[in-house]
Amino acid sequence: MIPRITLVVASLATVASASQPGAPAPVAAPMRELEWGQINFLHTTDIHGWLGGHLQEPQYSADYGDYISFASHMRQKADEKGVDLLVIDTGDRIEGNGLYDASDPKGKYTYDIFREQSIDALCTGNHELYLEASVDREHNTTVPNFKKSYIASNLDYIEPETGNQIPQAQRYLKLKTKNQGFNVVALGFLFNFDRNANNSVVQPVEETMKEEWFQNAIREKPDLFLVIGHVGLRMKEYETIFKVIRDQNWYTPIAFLGGHAHVRDARKFDDNAFAIASGRYFETIGWMSIDGIKKKSQNQASIEAAVTFRRKYIDNNLFGLYYHTGLNETTFPTDHGRNVSNMITEGRKALKLDNSFGCAPKDLWMSRAPYPADNSIFSWLETQVLPDSIVNEERKNVSRLAIVNTGAIRFDIFQGAFTRDSTFLISPFVSKFNYIADVPYAVASKVLELLNSGGQVFGAGSLDTKHLTIPEQVAPSPFLYTSTAEKGPVSPMSIFVEDDAQQKPLGGKGDGGEPELIGGYTTHDDLGDDGDDAVHSPIKFYAVPNCIQSKIAFPPPEEGQDKAKDPETVDLVFIDYVQPWIIKALQFSGGDFGTDDVKVYSNNTLTDVIASWVKEHWKNDC
Ligand SMILES: *[C@@H]1O[C@H](CO)[C@@H](O)[C@H](O)[C@H]1NC(C)=O
Numbered sequence: 001m002i003p004r005i006t007l008v009v010a011s012l013a014t015v016a017s018a019s020q021p022g023a024p025a026p027v028a029a030p031m032r033e034l035e036w037g038q039i040n041f042l043h044t045t046d047i048h049g050w051l052g053g054h055l056q057e058p059q060y061s062a063d064y065g066d067y068i069s070f071a072s073h074m075r076q077k078a079d080e081k082g083v084d085l086l087v088i089d090t091g092d093r094i095e096g097n098g099l100y101d102a103s104d105p106k107g108k109y110t111y112d113i114f115r116e117q118s119i120d121a122l123c124t125g126n127h128e129l130y131l132e133a134s135v136d137r138e139h140n141t142t143v144p145n146f147k148k149s150y151i152a153s154n155l156d157y158i159e160p161e162t163g164n165q166i167p168q169a170q171r172y173l174k175l176k177t178k179n180q181g182f183n184v185v186a187l188g189f190l191f192n193f194d195r196n197a198n199n200s201v202v203q204p205v206e207e208t209m210k211e212e213w214f215q216n217a218i219r220e221k222p223d224l225f226l227v228i229g230h231v232g233l234r235m236k237e238y239e240t241i242f243k244v245i246r247d248q249n250w251y252t253p254i255a256f257l258g259g260h261a262h263v264r265d266a267r268k269f270d271d272n273a274f275a276i277a278s279g280r281y282f283e284t285i286g287w288m289s290i291d292g293i294k295k296k297s298q299n300q301a302s303i304e305a306a307v308t309f310r311r312k313y314i315d316n317n318l319f320g321l322y323y324h325t326g327l328n329e330t331t332f333p334t335d336h337g338r339n340v341s342n343m344i345t346e347g348r349k350a351l352k353l354d355n356s357f358g359c360a361p362k363d364l365w366m367s368r369a370p371y372p373a374d375n376s377i378f379s380w381l382e383t384q385v386l387p388d389s390i391v392n393e394e395r396k397n398v399s400r401l402a403i404v405n406t407g408a409i410r411f412d413i414f415q416g417a418f419t420r421d422s423t424f425l426i427s428p429f430v431s432k433f434n435y436i437a438d439v440p441y442a443v444a445s446k447v448l449e450l451l452n453s454g455g456q457v458f459g460a461g462s463l464d465t466k467h468l469t470i471p472e473q474v475a476p477s478p479f480l481y482t483s484t485a486e487k488g489p490v491s492p493m494s495i496f497v498e499d500d501a502q503q504k505p506l507g508g509k510g511d512g513g514e515p516e517l518i519g520g521y522t523t524h525d526d527l528g529d530d531g532d533d534a535v536h537s538p539i540k541f542y543a544v545p546n547c548i549q550s551k552i553a554f555p556p557p558e559e560g561q562d563k564a565k566d567p568e569t570v571d572l573v574f575i576d577y578v579q580p581w582i583i584k585a586l587q588f589s590g591g592d593f594g595t596d597d598v599k600v601y602s603n604n605t606l607t608d609v610i611a612s613w614v615k616e617h618w619k620n621d622c
Pocket residue numbers: 132133134136137140141
């Protein structure tokens with residue numbers, strides 16, 4: 001299908017740099033227009049602390065202050081048009097950026113910055129639930145900051161003082177839109193997550209839907225159901241929720257806003273029910289608009305609707321934000337937005353996030369390079385960082401296998417300054433290294449393959465090996481190449497379009513006033529190929545394994561021999577997150593080991609390990 005795209009080449013006037021000092025100026029690109037409807041949404045998800053924007057990538061260099069200015073202008077536009085705009089966030093606001101992770105306590109700056117946006121509906125992600133302190137803070141800070149709009153349809157909190165189990169926030173929300181008075185019933189879900197800290201309770205979606213409040217909510221007869229959730233669009237939870245609401249309401253439009261999978265995606269459930277997911281790390285501001293919604297009068301239970309859903313994935317940079325608002329560097333920033341940008345600058349300064357640890361000699365990619373390869377971040381870890389760093393003084397002569405799951409790495413390394421911030425972008429987790437001593441090599445050497453082939457050994461529950469890899473690969477859209485064959489790039493974030501005829505003519509050399517296309521998302525979803533607001537040249541994405549492994553301190557070949565003899569036994573060292581899988585894999589390989597055999601190998605986190613390695617090996621100033 002050749003998608004219908006309207007391209008507008010925006011003016012090439014120089015654009016001011018983004019609000020964070022040092023952020024690169026955005027690069028002009030041919031733009032697609034946002035299409036307004038009666039109800040319109042701005043959507044963020046999986047921000048993971050990136051409120052300062054991307055300081056090494058021009059196409060995502062706007063910050064949260066800019067987003068506040070943007071939302072305020074868009075609300076004003078909605079008022080002028082007599083339509084409605086709702087601002088949504090679907091969780092995983094924390095973990096993954098120095099602005100959150102580098103402070104003590106974590107999030108010292110981010111909760112106050114986040115609350116500055118006026119948000120109409122928000123919910124919880126799995127990252128808000130890994131640690132008891134994060135759960136508490138969500139309950140005692142974010143929920144009260146958004147008292148009217150926080151929804152927790154399937155999440156409870158255990159009060160520390162009483163042990164009482166109470167809803168983390170209201171179960172659902174009834175709202176009336178400002179300009180047209182549409183009645184909206186909004187629900188807020190988390191996928192069936194089961195690794196949460198035990199001061200929280202995640203109720204499986206299927207159970208929640210049997211609750212009386214839920215059954216009442218879906219009988220409210222609103223003009224629109226809004227289901228927000230930290231749920232991948234292709235995960236079964238959304239399918240289930242759709243069916244139950246639809247069975248009760250044959251024609252009512254249902255809008256889903258999802259997340260967790262870190263992708264741009266749109267899914268059609270039926271003619272009147274669509275979903276969008278808006279990427280990750282504050283790279284994307286999602287835009288969804290719905291037209292053709294009919295108001296239900298009281299005695300009219302259901303009207304056959306014929307609604308139109310549209311969507312755009314807005315690259316979060318000032319060029320685009322100016323473009324969509326028709327404003328410029330003088331007229332765009334609001335006082336409020338500027339103040340919030342200043343809060344971010346202050347926080348970054350206090351946390352010394354720009355302190356340089358060294359200079360990365362080249363880009364190292366998670367999935368933009370094949371694995372293994374010279375420019376793969378996983379090859380770099382496996383061949384350089386781990387062998388130099390995974391050392392326990394008492395066991396340093398013992399041959400060892402060190403296993404790290406690829407999901408422990410969250411972001412790429414860019415050539416140039418490697419800062420304190422970079423360490424948290426790459427790996428924000430607090431996991432340490434454990435080990436099992438003296439594992440027969442014949443047993444230990446089988447573990448990696450089991451972890452990477454997944455399958456029946458681990459089942460489909462919480463030990464499903466998909467939990468080991470990067471979120472982009474967990475619940476892929478059917479448009480993505482799923483083959484891991486050498487030639488077929490998988491494209492967890494956007495498809496690599498090989499015959500990309502509609503885009504090539506635009507990739508001019510800059511003559512004739514046409515900008516050269518910058519590499520970026522080229523999303524393919526249920527609504528077609530025209531979702532990205534800026535036209536990009538495609539980037540290839542490759543599949544990564546679940547885990548990588550370094551062989552460390554193995555004996556060299558004996559004199560006159562080509563090949564070394566394998567050691568009898570090794571220490572099996574692993575990042576503690578993968579421990580449940582390691583035990584299972586060892587047992588399957590004939591090793592009778594359990595949690596009692598596990599000891600601490602190193603109290604350093606992967607973040608510490610990487611930071612020390614960079615200080616030692618990439619000393620140069622940029
Ligand atoms: C909120 O929870 C955190 C983490 O448990 C705690 O340190 C903090 O004191 C709590 N704040 C309030 C206002 O209760």
